[in-house]
Amino acid sequence: MNQTTQTQSTLRSEARIAHGVLHRLRQDLIVDAFAFRPMPPLEDAKVSRWVPWLPERIRRWVRWLPHSAVAFFAACVFLAGFTVGYDVGPVRGLLSAGFAFMIALGPAVTLFRPVGAYWLSLAAFVLTAFGNAAFSPYGSAFGAAFATLLAVMTLVVLRTRPRLAIEMWLVTFAVAAVVTTLVGQDTGELAPVAVFSGVVLISAAAVRAWREERRQVVETRTVTAEERSRRTLLEERATIARELHDVVAHHMSVIAIQAEAAPYRVENTPPELATSFATIRENAVAALTELRRILGVVRSEDPDAFAERDPEAPQPTLANLESLLDSVRGAGLTVEAVITGAPRPLPQGVELSAYRIVQEGLSNALRHSPGADARVEISYVLGGIGLRIVNGPASRLAKPSPGAGHGVLGMRERVQMLGGEMTADHTEEGGFEVAAFIPVAQGAGEATSGGSRS
Structure with a gap:
């Protein structure tokens, strides 16, 4: 009985296979x-x-x-x-x-x-x-x-x-x-012809399968590169958002403090004016709360982003340029800085982005052109600030740098966010050059600086 059941099961399996074929x-x-x-x-x-x-x-x-x-x-x-x-x-x-x-x-x-x-x-x-x-x-x-x-x-x-x-x-x-x-x-000639035809068709099928596999590999690599670029862009935007939060939060705090202190600087302050200052302070505090909430969302995917540094430390500006140059010189990069024009206060967002662009340009020189000389040029002009970071060719072989290669994307994102223009390309001597211009409205930096000091 068991043998009959097994035979019937085998026949049904073979029938299903034949039906599928x-x-x-x-x-x-x-x-x-x-x-x-x-x-x-x-x-x-x-x-x-x-x-x-x-x-x-x-x-x-x-x-x-x-x-x-x-x-x-x-x-x-x-x-x-x-x-x-x-x-x-x-x-x-x-x-x-x-x-x-x-x-x-x-x-x-x-x-x-x-x-x-x-x-x-x-x-x-x-x-x-x-x-x-x-x-x-x-x-x-x-x-x-x-x-x-x-x-x-x-x-x-x-x-x-x-x-x-x-x-x-x-x-x-x-x-x-x-x-x-x-x-x-005579059907005897069919066998060798069938074998020959089978070899030809199998070869064609192998070529087709290889082409299809190669196409899929190219598509996968393209999608992976696009996804990596998109992820890097989002990470850079999150970094910019975190840094600008500190800049905006500073100004909102100043507004809140001044609005709170203003009624006490004037004797017999009218009730309407005191109410207006109180409203300004409440709105500034509410804006700070919303900023912190948004920052929490931005930082949620990277809770350890600031684990190695003080989260309360002020964001760097071009005033910290000399310490940045000293640090890269200590890492082995020969670099000189040239500043043209009259240095003047700039909006903190512009100062921060300019510092980060110089920092990333020097980091790329250290990473991709070991032993090269670098030059940083900062030009204060009427309509904004110009930056140029250029390095010569490497004097020794650069070590592989996994995960690198998207620094230019981050710099370009910062410049575009501020309405500026940027170019990055190899030089004729074999080095690399990054040039950027960030526009600044006339009097914007002075107004910001004055507001911070009051």
Whole structure:
């Protein structure tokens, strides 16, 4: 009883496997077999990489080279078949032209309907086999029909998916065995032809699978690079938000303190004025509360961002530039600073961003150009402040720096946030240069500084 149950279970499993294979075969080769799937042209990047020496106008036509090759192959098949029956009389010549057209139709249709082209080519092979049996002078077209069928199957595998290689191979040689038996030919030649065809189709499937894998790897790398860049940008924005919070919170605190102290500086303060100052103080305190709440959200993903430094310490400005230069000199970078124009107070956000840009530029010089000399130029001009950090070529090999490479992105984000412009590129001498200009409204720095001192 147990043996009978096991046998029935095995039969059901085999039936399910066979049903699954037939279902997949039907989905791949029958359902929407003649759906319109045009062959796309070559990508511009590939053409530019393969033939960069060609003019741009000619490279546009090179994109259609695979289509031209397939169309040329179909034309050659038709002309060859037509020439074979040209001298065998008008009736057989016309029949020969018909067979040649059917055989050549398959390769041409692969440009638009690849699976349908396989069925057309298989039908042409079957008709040619029966035509060979009925009209022996046209026997040479039988071999051409099978060669064309094999070429069509190869093109279909290269254009669709690798598993079609096995499916088309099974269908083709099942049909070939039946047709060979019906026309009374020897079936012994099918085995070596089947082996040869299998090798060709498996090779085409391997090429298709390799191309698909390579495309997926390129897409994955592109997505990973974009995600890394986006994450770095968000982290840099969070850092900027934390730093600007300290700047804004300082000014809001000053407003709150002055609003609270103002009524006591005037004797017999009118009640309306005292109420206004009280309202100003309440709004300033509420704004500070909202700032702290927002900062808590920003810092929640990185609670240890300030673990190694005092969170209450003031944010650095260009007044701390000399200590920054001393620290990088101690790390082995030879750097000089040149300040042009009359230094003047700037808004704290501008001072902070300018300091961070100089800091990041010198850090990049230390990281990517060890042993190089660096130069920091700060220009106080009428409309803002100009920054230039340039370093020479490295004198020794730079060590790998995992996770680096996004400092320029952070600097650019700071400059764009303040409405400025920035360039970063390699110099002709082999070094690197970062140049930025941050606009400052006339009198903005003095007003800010004066407000802080009051």
